[in-house]
Amino acid sequence: MRYLLLQKKSKIFIYILIISLYSTSCNSSNTDKEVTISEKTDSIADYIKPIEGKNDTISLEAIEKGKVLISYSDCYTCHKEDKRSFGPAFRDIAKRYPANKVFIQMLAQKVIVGGSRGWGYAVMLPHPKLSAKDAELMVSYILSLKE
Known part of the structure; x- marks a missing residue:
């Protein structure tokens, strides 16, 4: 029972x-x-979180070299130019960071060492065989994509 x-x-x-x-x-x-359009825009703004700072001029030669280096690397495995993939879109990175020497060097070190939690939970693997100069050229290309 x-x-x-x-x-x-x-x-x-x-x-x-x-x-x-x-x-x-x-x-x-x-x-x-x-969900209203303004709420969607706010979530996009939270995702990018622009950092204030002065933009320096990036030479055309550095941009072209950086683009070539990226095309021969594994960057496109996790990043796309215009849309978010596993990692942030290159254009979103350009919107967040000022294109100046300090941020180019900082981001180049992040490419070499790897990192996480800057864009959510995705983890960027380290690229220890990449030289600092090549990483800076690659970051210069990415930051040149500002609209």
């Missing part, structure tokens, strides 16, 4: 759990449709 009573309670519990999960998923899909 007790076994049957436990079986009934278990079935009722499962039904209640299923109904609550279903109603939660229905409610969450409705809230997604009610």
Whole structure:
């Protein structure tokens, strides 16, 4: 008798759990449709978080060399130029960081050493065989993509 009573309670519990999960998923899909354009823009701004600073001129030669170095590297495995992939888009990186010597050197070191938590939970693997000069050229190209 007790076994049957436990079986009934278990079935009722499962039904209640299923109904609550279903109603939660229905409610969450409705809230997604009610997101306004300004809220979406705010989330994009939070994602990029621009840093104030002066932009220096990057030579055309450095930009071209950096572009070639990136094309022969593994950068495009995790990054795309215009859209977010596993890592941030190159244009988003350019929007965040000022194109000056300090940030170029800092980002070049991040490319060489690797890092995480700058753009969410994605981890950038280290590139220890890359020279500091080549990494700076690559970062110069990325930062030249400012709109």
